[in-house]
Amino acid sequence: MSTDLVAVIGFVALFALMLLRVPVGMAMGLVGVVGYSYVVGVWPALKLVGQTSLRTVSDYTFGVIPMFMLMGAIVTVSGVSRELFKAANSMIGHMRGGLGAATVLACGGFAAISGSSVATAATFSNVAYPEMRRFKYPESFSTGVIAAGGTLGAMLPPSTVLAVYAILTEQDIGKLFMAGIIPGLLAMAMYVLTIAIIVRVRPDWLPRGEQKPWRERFADLKSVWAPLALFIFVIGGLYGGFFTPTEAGGVGATGAFLLGIARRRLDRAKIREALLSATRTAAAVFTVLIGALLFGYFLTVTQTPQKITDFLVHLGIGRYGVLVVLMLMYLALGCLMDAMAMIILTVPIVFPVITHLGFDPIWFGIVIVMTVELGLITPPVGMNVFVIKSVVDRVSFATIFRGVAPFVLTDIIRLAIIIAFPVLAMWLPSRM
């Protein structure tokens, strides 16, 4: 059997196993080991399992993942999302569409201290959705804005997906984090603009919220200091080079913990919940990492990545043609798996193509994460939408997808802007 055929069978088997609900990491690991056994030998393949597992879990660089997860988990249980939403709502909730814009701002604030898109969507399903419904916002819009706002979690630093991309491609995590800031802020501005347009088109659709006296509004705003301080401390420290990314995660988690204790937002049960939640997410992601490495070694010995690169480069559709093909592939994969699994599975294969075509690795990291996140809010299947549905059970998928549609449009425009003007992603990291 030719190695090409072996690789193709490997991919088919992988997707079959995943569709049969074998955990993504185990599916990749199993196919990787069987394929490697066939190409190289059973004994080396088995040895590779032990070696890869141990090396991956004891890699200091990978430590950045559980650390930022822990930081995110601690701020989640500390009720920061509620405070952020309350503050944003106090300031602009009384305007038409104001609750929606407040949701976007609060999602952005939360995203600045949490690394996960899904966690952001989940927490605001609990916090912002009931409030929007109380003021008679439509179900579709209320869920849609949360789904879109959630994607900020992976774009604004810290971002676990960007961190994993950086590790897999040996790029500077700090630079990727900085690269996400302007596209993230642009996303917030464009989401708010989208809401303003909706208000113009359907003035009755998004009613005014309640207006508080200025004293109360400032009092609500004051509680923002804690997440803001945490953001400046962690991301500023990373930007200024006071610590490495892994250290930023560890120090950020400790900082979030100390802040939570000092502000009496944490008790034993909550600390326990945060630690367990970080452990579970980390374990799930490391399983995928180990599996992807095994699958990757199998592909390497069949020389698949080189062949795919050669194929795409000689396709004659130009570098942007290849880029579009890759992005469509990501949107399709978005129907199957979550952002992290997608990045881990595909980046080792796609990255050589990108560097070969002369695209900037940092910029591509931003583009790929935006695309992957777009896949999480587009039909027929999207993880952020699933999460919102799991919290807000009465709403149908169709309703959520309808509500998120205007934001999807915004995201596509934003993606085009970032592709046309790479400087938006590249400027901040170039100042480091």
Add this chain to the structure above:
Amino acid sequence: QDKPVNLKMSSWVPAQHPLNPALQAWADDIKKASGGTITATLFPSEQLGKAFDHYDMARDGIADLAYVNPGYQPGRFPIMAGASLPFLFSNGKSGSAAIDAWYRQYAAKEMKDIKVCFAFVHDPGTFHARKKITLPTDINGMKIRPATSTIGQMVTLLGGTNVQASAPAARDALEKGVADAITFPWGSIILFGIDKVVKYHIDVPLYVTPFVWGMNKDKYESMSAAQKKVIDDHCTSEWAEKVAANWADYEAAGKGKIAAEAGHEVYKLTPEQLDAWRKAVAPVEGTWAEGVKKTGEDPKAVLDNLKASLVKYKAAL
């Protein structure tokens, strides 16, 4: 007619590293000598496995040939660690022939799981610092990114603190003051852009890192007698030097380039200063000797043999 063999060669350094073309040239010569029956594919950049695991990869057949840094696993190869003691090697080329000739007598025992094709070293590295280091006492209180665990012990001994960072992250660590100095070969300083952040360079061959080009035993045994002979002819001290030469030249040329850059100070040590260094770092040898004793070898004899080999190949400092 010999059965055709394809060898998976694994090198953990990035594709553009000067070692890779030398390894490829080694493989090309084997192909020629074997009449085309032995071919090889080089996988750079940790494509087959992590740098740390390369010895095990050669042992387990994950790679047929692997570029091994024995120092990545402190304690595992105590004899080889002797070559990483400070102030021994004067240069990387004849130094590679010297370490290979020396290590041949221990390889079969210390690296019994693989066929050691040859041992080699890079061109000697030194301290590159943000502030001037001339005497061992200057290390006290400094944060240093050491090249090997032996250099790490030396730093601790002299009252410094070790900062661990991968080679690409080292520049950042130095720029931000996480580290004050690094031990590195000269050319790599420029390769990783570290010359932008450190200004003071002692012109002394402080240390080398020993490496091994190792082969999977079963793969070797599976070959015909004629093919084995071709491999053996390419596992010699001459080839050690040949493979190391390209990289050694690259590193050595870095010194001139750095000296020519504005604002850099490259300075030599006086014989008295060098003596002070040798005295100050002597206890590191004691620590090393303890490790060797456990293997049943006599550390003094091991080190004397190495020194003799260095003299013989004109690579002694």
Add this chain to the structure above:
Amino acid sequence: MQQATTPNLTDRIIGTIEWLAAISVGVVALNIFVSVVLRKFFSTSIPDAYDFGRMLLSILIFWGIAATSYRGGHITVDLLWSAVGPRAKRAIDVFATLMLLVFVIMQTAMLFDKVRLTRIDNVLTYDLNLPTWPFYAVAWTGDACAVILIAVRTWRLIFAPDKLHDEGYETAHPSIEESKS
């Protein structure tokens, strides 16, 4: 998350394992925090902080994987599963759990081999020259527990699905917020 049943032995074991893993996460963060403070303000470091951090990480991940495997908290593709009827769902679940078991058994066996060799090869920590194998052995224990617990899960899934359901098989999935990122 659990119904009001008294937790049985496997649940208690898994709870303990998971809790120990969770404590490791906290210790890793603390280790980093203290290292940074010592370096910034006292120009010194905890010997082997780097290696301790790495090894604690390995413990937390393997123990975490054990718990995650038992609770069915891994990242999965649910597209087909959520579209089929209960009988097919069960068939898929049995198959998926068996595959999980196969992989984790293989991983545990080969990790044992790796830990054994780390001991024989006398691999030491960077600063203090302590043997590294005991840490990895502790990490391995997590994987070994995972095998037993997944075997229990598989057995129940095949022969006693009711029992599994009683334990909250449907609801004991950690919420998506926790299991996905």
